Amino acid sequence: MAIAETTRAQMREVLDRYPRKRSALMPLLHLVQADEGFITPEGVTLVAELVELTEAEVTAVSSFYTMYLKRQSGRVRVGVCINSLCAVLGGDEIWDALVDHCGTGNNQTTDDGAVTLERIECQAACTHAPVMTANWEFLDDMTVEKAKQVVDDARAGRPIQSTRGPAVRSFADAERTIVGVDDGLVADGDHRDDRILAGLRLAQQNGDAERSAEAERRGAQTVKGN
């Protein structure tokens, strides 16, 4: 399947952002996934040409990072954080329950093609452990029951709402957002996060101007990053 001209145009726009073409390697790989669903040989060839690296160099990067996929996913990639904090606060239990519920394992897709389960590492969202993701959108403070509901909704084609952002969209749309293609959703969802801002409040209460400024800066970055 040929990579669409619209995707190729987005690739050229991304290339123009960087003084060195090779710096665009990772976003271009996300655009390959947006178009093809995973990192295809054709995508590797195209990206190698655009960033002026060898196919071996592009493959070395795409095979290293787990966000770059080796095969087609289900419509919703459901990630369960199994890193230490999430794991002890319920992530391991959620993972085991979803494996039973779906009859699949890591990086495997349900028979109906709806859900691919994935064990994911720390999402830098430990304040809301145990954390899950659906097509890269956060699902905070999860329980076994809420996790099963997410999977059931995905399999039934019902909408899934992120706990702090917009409704979960397609994997392809999420991949384009990662690259920085404007999705028009910046104001969607509730981005306030009392737990992440707890450090700021404590510093303000204690009259600690320096820590307060630092916490405010970090809180702003976190909210922006969401």
Ligand code: FES
């Ligand atoms: S350990 Fe799960 S988000 Fe950090």
